[in-house]
Amino acid sequence: MLDDVPRDPFADDPDDPAAALGDPDDPEPLTTDERDEAMTDLADVEVFRSLLEPQGVLGLVLDCPECGEQHYFDWELLRGNLRQMIENGQPQVHEPAYQPNPTDYVSWEYARGYVDGVIDTEEHH
Secondary structure (H helix, E strand, O other): OOOOOOOOOOOOOOOOOOHHHOOOOOOOOOOHHHHHHHHHHHHHHHHHHHHHHHHOOOEEEEEOOOOOOEEEEEHHHHHHHHHHHHHHOOOOOOOOOOOOOHHHEEEHHHHHHHHHHHHHHHHOO
Protein backbone atom coordinates (compact mmCIF):
# COMPACT_ATOMS: atom_id res chain seq x y z
CA MET A 1 0.00 0.00 0.00
CA LEU A 2 2.80 2.43 0.87
CA ASP A 3 5.16 1.06 -1.79
CA ASP A 4 4.72 4.14 -3.96
CA VAL A 5 5.75 6.51 -1.14
CA PRO A 6 9.30 7.84 -1.63
CA ARG A 7 11.89 6.45 0.75
CA ASP A 8 12.85 8.80 3.60
CA PRO A 9 16.12 10.39 2.44
CA PHE A 10 17.40 10.28 6.03
CA ALA A 11 16.40 6.67 6.74
CA ASP A 12 19.16 4.90 8.65
CA ASP A 13 21.20 8.14 8.77
CA PRO A 14 22.72 8.63 12.25
CA ASP A 15 22.75 12.39 11.58
CA ASP A 16 19.03 12.57 10.72
CA PRO A 17 18.01 16.15 11.61
CA ALA A 18 14.53 14.97 12.65
CA ALA A 19 15.90 12.42 15.12
CA ALA A 20 15.84 15.01 17.91
CA LEU A 21 12.06 15.29 17.50
CA GLY A 22 11.58 11.68 18.60
CA ASP A 23 9.16 9.13 17.24
CA PRO A 24 5.88 10.84 16.28
CA ASP A 25 3.99 7.74 17.42
CA ASP A 26 5.57 7.99 20.88
CA PRO A 27 4.84 11.51 22.16
CA GLU A 28 6.50 12.92 25.23
CA PRO A 29 4.19 12.92 28.24
CA LEU A 30 3.03 16.32 29.39
CA THR A 31 4.88 17.95 32.23
CA THR A 32 2.88 18.54 35.40
CA ASP A 33 2.51 22.23 34.47
CA GLU A 34 1.39 21.40 30.91
CA ARG A 35 -1.12 18.86 32.23
CA ASP A 36 -2.47 21.36 34.77
CA GLU A 37 -2.79 23.98 32.02
CA ALA A 38 -4.64 21.54 29.75
CA MET A 39 -6.98 20.60 32.63
CA THR A 40 -7.66 24.31 33.26
CA ASP A 41 -8.28 24.87 29.55
CA LEU A 42 -10.71 21.93 29.47
CA ALA A 43 -12.61 23.36 32.45
CA ASP A 44 -12.66 26.78 30.74
CA VAL A 45 -14.02 25.26 27.51
CA GLU A 46 -16.82 23.59 29.47
CA VAL A 47 -17.80 26.93 31.06
CA PHE A 48 -17.45 28.80 27.75
CA ARG A 49 -19.68 26.25 26.04
CA SER A 50 -22.34 26.30 28.77
CA LEU A 51 -22.69 30.08 28.49
CA LEU A 52 -22.00 30.69 24.80
CA GLU A 53 -23.62 27.76 23.01
CA PRO A 54 -27.14 28.92 24.03
CA GLN A 55 -26.19 32.28 22.44
CA GLY A 56 -25.53 30.53 19.11
CA VAL A 57 -21.73 30.33 19.37
CA LEU A 58 -20.51 27.08 17.79
CA GLY A 59 -16.97 27.13 19.20
CA LEU A 60 -13.70 29.04 19.32
CA VAL A 61 -11.38 30.48 16.70
CA LEU A 62 -7.71 30.10 17.57
CA ASP A 63 -4.63 31.60 15.93
CA CYS A 64 -2.30 28.84 14.75
CA PRO A 65 1.33 29.60 15.64
CA GLU A 66 2.54 27.11 13.03
CA CYS A 67 0.76 28.39 9.92
CA GLY A 68 -0.28 31.86 11.08
CA GLU A 69 -3.91 31.28 10.11
CA GLN A 70 -7.04 31.07 12.21
CA HIS A 71 -8.57 27.66 12.91
CA TYR A 72 -12.20 27.15 13.88
CA PHE A 73 -12.97 24.49 16.50
CA ASP A 74 -16.43 23.42 17.55
CA TRP A 75 -17.01 22.62 21.20
CA GLU A 76 -16.74 18.82 20.84
CA LEU A 77 -13.49 19.04 18.89
CA LEU A 78 -12.01 21.37 21.50
CA ARG A 79 -13.00 19.01 24.30
CA GLY A 80 -11.69 16.00 22.39
CA ASN A 81 -8.36 17.66 21.62
CA LEU A 82 -7.83 18.70 25.23
CA ARG A 83 -8.75 15.27 26.56
CA GLN A 84 -6.40 13.67 24.03
CA MET A 85 -3.63 16.04 25.13
CA ILE A 86 -4.18 15.16 28.78
CA GLU A 87 -4.29 11.40 28.12
CA ASN A 88 -1.70 11.04 25.34
CA GLY A 89 0.44 14.17 25.34
CA GLN A 90 -0.69 15.40 21.92
CA PRO A 91 -3.94 16.49 20.29
CA GLN A 92 -5.77 14.21 17.92
CA VAL A 93 -5.46 14.75 14.19
CA HIS A 94 -8.61 16.36 12.88
CA GLU A 95 -10.08 17.89 9.79
CA PRO A 96 -10.46 21.65 9.95
CA ALA A 97 -13.94 23.08 9.84
CA TYR A 98 -15.19 23.25 6.26
CA GLN A 99 -16.04 26.82 5.28
CA PRO A 100 -16.97 27.93 8.81
CA ASN A 101 -18.95 31.09 9.24
CA PRO A 102 -16.59 33.28 11.32
CA THR A 103 -19.55 34.95 13.02
CA ASP A 104 -20.41 31.59 14.64
CA TYR A 105 -17.09 31.47 16.54
CA VAL A 106 -15.42 33.67 19.14
CA SER A 107 -11.84 34.04 20.33
CA TRP A 108 -10.62 32.60 23.61
CA GLU A 109 -10.22 36.15 24.91
CA TYR A 110 -13.80 37.05 23.99
CA ALA A 111 -15.10 33.88 25.68
CA ARG A 112 -13.04 34.63 28.82
CA GLY A 113 -14.35 38.21 28.90
CA TYR A 114 -17.92 37.02 28.43
CA VAL A 115 -17.60 34.57 31.33
CA ASP A 116 -15.99 37.24 33.52
CA GLY A 117 -18.85 39.61 32.67
CA VAL A 118 -21.46 37.02 33.61
CA ILE A 119 -19.69 36.32 36.91
CA ASP A 120 -19.40 40.05 37.70
CA THR A 121 -23.08 40.57 36.91
CA GLU A 122 -24.14 37.68 39.15
CA GLU A 123 -21.95 38.92 42.02
CA HIS A 124 -23.53 42.36 41.91
CA HIS A 125 -27.13 41.15 42.03
